[in-house]
Amino acid sequence: MPDVTKTAAAAVEDAIAPPSAAAPAPQKQKSDKARSLWGDAWVDLRRNPYFVVSAVLIVALLVITAFPTWFTGASPTAGDLVNHYLGKPELGKIGSEGWLGYDGQGRSVYARLIHGTRASVIVGICVTLIVTVIGGIMGMLAGYFGGVLDAILSRITDIFFGIPFLLGAMVVLQSFTERTVWVVVFALAFLGWTQITRVMRGAVITVKQSDYVHAAKALGAGTTRILFRHILPNAMAPVIVVATIALGGYISAEATLSYLGLGLSAPTISWGVDVSAGVQQIRTAQHILLYPSIMLSITVLAFIMLGEAVRNALDPKLR
Secondary structure (H helix, E strand, C coil): CCCHHHHHHHHHHHHHCCCCCCCCCCCCCCCCCCCCHHHHHHHHHHCCHHHHHHHHHHHHHHHHHHCHHHCCCCCCCCCCCCCCCCCCCCCCCCCCCCCCCECCCCCEHHHHHHHHHHHHHHHHHHHHHHHHHHHHHHHHHHHHHCHHHHHHHHHHHHHHHCCCHHHHHHHHHHCCCCCCHHHHHHHHHHHHCHHHHHHHHHHHHHHCCCHHHHHHHHCCCCHHHHHHHHHHHHHHHHHHHHHHHHHHHHHHHHHHHHHCCCCCCCCCCCHHHHHHHHHCCCCCCCHHHHHHHHHHHHHHHHHHHHHHHHHHHHCHHHC
């Protein structure tokens, strides 16, 4: 008869004995590293075809803006009446001086299209940066401090918001005898900061109620540290979305003002200036008007698509 005591002791020893080399203990799976809102947004953006297409177009526009001579060696201002605007564009000679035809003064439409990118893109980017800084600071101060300061800044914003954007820009530009790129930037930025202010104010009011802001105040953090370390990074998401979409609108506004003869003027090269000149030959030479219009539409669409993609990535409700 087997010894029951010995058998039970052996079973206990086997149960508490460490695993043998032949049967290694299972390894723990590495947990995924927690991502922030911006990390999640970047993952979503890389999978969004609208973001990829718009980003490629915008990068191409920036390269053209910085290095226009890489794409054409023709002068955008040198005219030769031998190159008649009634001649058909040489569409088979891609990148040549006469690829897209000539305008009424014998200038290359393709060269003006490439060099006109700089003025339009610079106006859009500079206006966006200025209105984001001004509107962001005003909205952050109004939303965080509230009270009398909020009332004063909100009423100032309402006054400027009530001025029609294009009509107000026309009035401002009429006071300048020479309308350069920076004059147009000033006119558009002077009236374009109101929307950013409202968006930032609403975002700051929401963020300042968060627990981490109350904890920072309880720990004795200063106002400047709370504003720029805790509130601003968490309130910038909607502002970035609005600014990105508005950038395309500023480019369109510059072209509209130039078309009306109240924006950029010669010798500055701009798509709006060329569209305005092309209207005069629209019956006989449609290509003078067509190609700058297409380039302008593609640029505005690219920035709007980028803004929509960023909005979808940063808004958890839309995922």
